[in-house]
Amino acid sequence: MIELGPVAWPPAPIRTERLVLRESEARDRAVLIELFASPEVGTYIGGPRPRDELEREVPEVPGQRPGFFVVELDGAMVGIVTLDRRDPDRPGHVRPEGGEAELGYMFLPHAWGYGYATEACAAALDWFADTLPGEPVVLTPQTANDRSMRLAAKLGFTEVERFEDYGAEQWLGVWSPIMPSV
Numbered sequence: 001m002i003e004l005g006p007v008a009w010p011p012a013p014i015r016t017e018r019l020v021l022r023e024s025e026a027r028d029r030a031v032l033i034e035l036f037a038s039p040e041v042g043t044y045i046g047g048p049r050p051r052d053e054l055e056r057e058v059p060e061v062p063g064q065r066p067g068f069f070v071v072e073l074d075g076a077m078v079g080i081v082t083l084d085r086r087d088p089d090r091p092g093h094v095r096p097e098g099g100e101a102e103l104g105y106m107f108l109p110h111a112w113g114y115g116y117a118t119e120a121c122a123a124a125l126d127w128f129a130d131t132l133p134g135e136p137v138v139l140t141p142q143t144a145n146d147r148s149m150r151l152a153a154k155l156g157f158t159e160v161e162r163f164e165d166y167g168a169e170q171w172l173g174v175w176s177p178i179m180p181s182v
Helices: 026-037 051-057 116-131 146-155
Strands: 019-022 068-073 076-085 101-107 137-139 158-165 168-175
Touching (some): 019 116, 026 051, 026 101, 068 116, 137 146
Parallel strands (some): 101 137
Antiparallel strands (some): 019 068, 068 076
16 A cells, blocks of 8 residues: 545534544444455455454554545444555556556445445545546456446446456446536
8 A cells, every 4th residue: 555645634513414524533443444354345356364463563643644535424334435645566556657646445344235335435535536536546456356347337437458367357447527618
């Protein structure tokens, strides 16, 4: 993970029709551990992490960095949305030097199927477009992850290429905010 860089952080909480995207707090630690330990959540991201390892490694206040949003529904954390710089050494880029912003997200299984990921990711992309105008954002789901492929289409990501990574075919899409014509 490479951080976004110098951006004003944390922003004011971002409110959507049903959700709040906010900075991480100590009360989010248990849910974050649950996310990373969940076999269902880990299906397309390399599998679940051992809970005992996460208990040792996750800081008291996790995710204290620019681009890390906790997604809250009715006052309870249901997932995260992240915007980080894609490691230039990894495959899949839209710029020769790499380092593009990369969208990531994880939601608890009970929050799947309600459009929360679409709503939260769209809000995070809007924040990003306002914060770093004109910068592209990439998304790299496994092609086998039907839900993530549908989300990429709903959010307006355009396929750039496919490549092999983590022993599976990955899809590289790019999202560029529409710039108003002057």
